[in-house]
Amino acid sequence: MVAALKKEIFLRKNELEDKTLKSLYFGGGTPSVLSGDEIRSLIDEVLRYYTFDPNMEITLEANPDDLTEIFLRDLAGTAVNRLSIGTQSFFDEDLRLMNRAHNASEAEGSIKRAQDHGFENISIDLIYGSPTSNLEIWKENLKQTIKLQVPHISSYALTVEPKTALENWVKNKKVSAPAEEEQNEEFYYMCGFLQENGFEHYEISNFAKPGFHSRHNAAYWQYEPYLGIGPSAHSYDGRSIRSWNIANNPLYVKSIEAGRLALESEVLSEKDRFNEMLMIGLRTVWGVNLNKLTEDFSESLVSHFQKETAKKLNTGVLIIDDNRLKIPESHWFMADGIASDLFMI
Numbered sequence: 493m494v495a496a497l498k499k500e501i502f503l504r505k506n507e508l509e510d511k512t513l514k515s516l517y518f519g520g521g522t523p524s525v526l527s528g529d530e531i532r533s534l535i536d537e538v539l540r541y542y543t544f545d546p547n548m549e550i551t552l553e554a555n556p557d558d559l560t561e562i563f564l565r566d567l568a569g570t571a572v573n574r575l576s577i578g579t580q581s582f583f584d585e586d587l588r589l590m591n592r593a594h595n596a597s598e599a600e601g602s603i604k605r606a607q608d609h610g611f612e613n614i615s616i617d618l619i620y621g622s623p624t625s626n627l628e629i630w631k632e633n634l635k636q637t638i639k640l641q642v643p644h645i646s647s648y649a650l651t652v653e654p655k656t657a658l659e660n661w662v663k664n665k666k667v668s669a670p671a672e673e674e675q676n677e678e679f680y681y682m683c684g685f686l687q688e689n690g691f692e693h694y695e696i697s698n699f700a701k702p703g704f705h706s707r708h709n710a711a712y713w714q715y716e717p718y719l720g721i722g723p724s725a726h727s728y729d730g731r732s733i734r735s736w737n738i739a740n741n742p743l744y745v746k747s748i749e750a751g752r753l754a755l756e757s758e759v760l761s762e763k764d765r766f767n768e769m770l771m772i773g774l775r776t777v778w779g780v781n782l783n784k785l786t787e788d789f790s791e792s793l794v795s796h797f798q799k800e801t802a803k804k805l806n807t808g809v810l811i812i813d814d815n816r817l818k819i820p821e822s823h824w825f826m827a828d829g830i831a832s833d834l835f836m837i
Contacts, residue, residue, distance in 0.1 A: 493722075493741070493745065494526070494530050496748040496749065497534060497537075497721055498537045499749070499751075500721050500722070500748050500753070501534075501538060501541070501721055503751070504719060504721070504753070505540075507719055507727070508542070508717060508719050509717070510717075511542050512542070512544070512545055513538070513542050513543070513545060513548065514545045514547070514548065514549065514708075514711065515549040515707045515708035515711065516538060516544075516550045516551070516708075517550075517551045517553070518534075518550075518551065518552045518553060519551070519552075519553040519576070520553070523552060523553055523554070525558075527566060528566030528567055531552070531570045532569075532570050532571070535550065547707070548573075549573065549574055549613075549706075549707040550571050550572045550573050551572070551574040551575070551576055551615075551706075551708055552572045552574070552575055553576045553578070554575060554576070554577055554578070555578045555592075555593065556577060556578070556579060556599045556602035556603075557594040557602070559575075559577070559606055560605075561605060564606060564611075565609060567609070568610055568611070573611075573613055574611075574613040575606055575611050575613070575614050575615070576614075576616075576617070577603065577606070577615070577616045577617070578592075578616075579603070579617055580592055580599070580618065580619050581599070581618065581622070581625070582599050582600060582632070582636045583625070583629055583633065584596045585625075586619070586622050586624050586629075587599070589622060589623070589624045589661075590619065590622070590650075591656075591657055600636070603616065603640050603642060604640070613643065613644070613704060614642050614644065615642070615644035615645065615646055615704075616644075616646070617646050617647070617648070618634075618645060618647040619648055619649075619650050620633075620648075620649055620650070620675060620678040620679065620682065621650045621670045621671070621675030621678055622650045622670065623650075623667045623669070623670060624667070626674070627674070627677060627681065630678045630681065630682070631681065631685070634681075634682060634685050634686065638689050643700065643701040643703075643704035644698070644700045644701070644704045644706065645686065645691070645698070645699045646697055647698075648697050650675075651670070675825075676825050680825065682699075683821060683824075686699045690702075693824075694777045696776075696824050696825075696827055697775075712772070713772055713773070713778075715730060715769065715772070717729050717731075720736070720737065721737075722744075723737055723738065723739055723741050724736065724737060725737050732759055732760045732765060733760070734757065734758055734760060735756065736755060736756060736757075737753075737754050738756070762789060762790060762793065763793070765789075766785075766789050766793050766835075767835045767836060769785065769788075770831045770835065771828070771831045771835075773817075774817070774819050774827055774830065775824075775828075777818075778816065779813070779816035779817050779818030779819075780816060780817040780818075781815070782812070782815045782817055783815060785797065796836055797836075801817065804833070808823075809823045809826075809830050819831075
């Protein structure tokens, strides 16, 4: 697979116009199955065609049970300078419900081991609103995060996905379905608690200490172009073309070995781009740049936007600040619904 990834990097080396990269992200699946040597060789391959920004962020996604002493020692010898750890919870009952391979002790231990090996820029994922949890347990999860001095948190409400064990358990009444009212309460408790402890709430699901914002995710949220390498990886040209590699690993490798890209693509319509700008922008502290919106879209879309926006400005669920349209944090839990009301259907 590593050979195929390197060949795809070569085949697509001219797709990004800007040859100075701000971030590199090893994610999707379990990239921590790569050895330190393999990670180094992939980074070296990227450097054959691009240069790195002085503040380059190189992130590796990992599960707690992958972050062993041996692996972390190996990883510390690479250029990886940020870890995104799929912690989810510090309580065993939550982790069993989510069908996680690690337990609460491993969740805590993986963070401490990473810090012992010099990784300070750490993000963890936390899930709230689980039927095995409650507000008091959620408070303990957040306290533990502060105690461990983690500088970045990505936190999501538990959802019941189709064809999962959780969906089956809910259908058979083995567990209760997540309760939106409880998720709402836990979300707003988290907002206040983390801000009191020095975090900035910069996107609905993301909180960071100063200097620890995710440079990689910020590129998505601000419509910058990105290039995805490997099975299922998605790319965007920053304008109107989105593409993705096929998910089938053997077919991906066979295609790349033959010198053919294994991707599909779509051209986003003006309406699609408009709706996406609203959906993404209104989830962030930066909001939607009104100058960019009026420059990039037709008069009919802008007219629709102004008409629909005026209704919500009057109710306070939208505000305009420094010529940017934003949702106040007090309404962020319902941000997707607010944004969708502005869509051009």
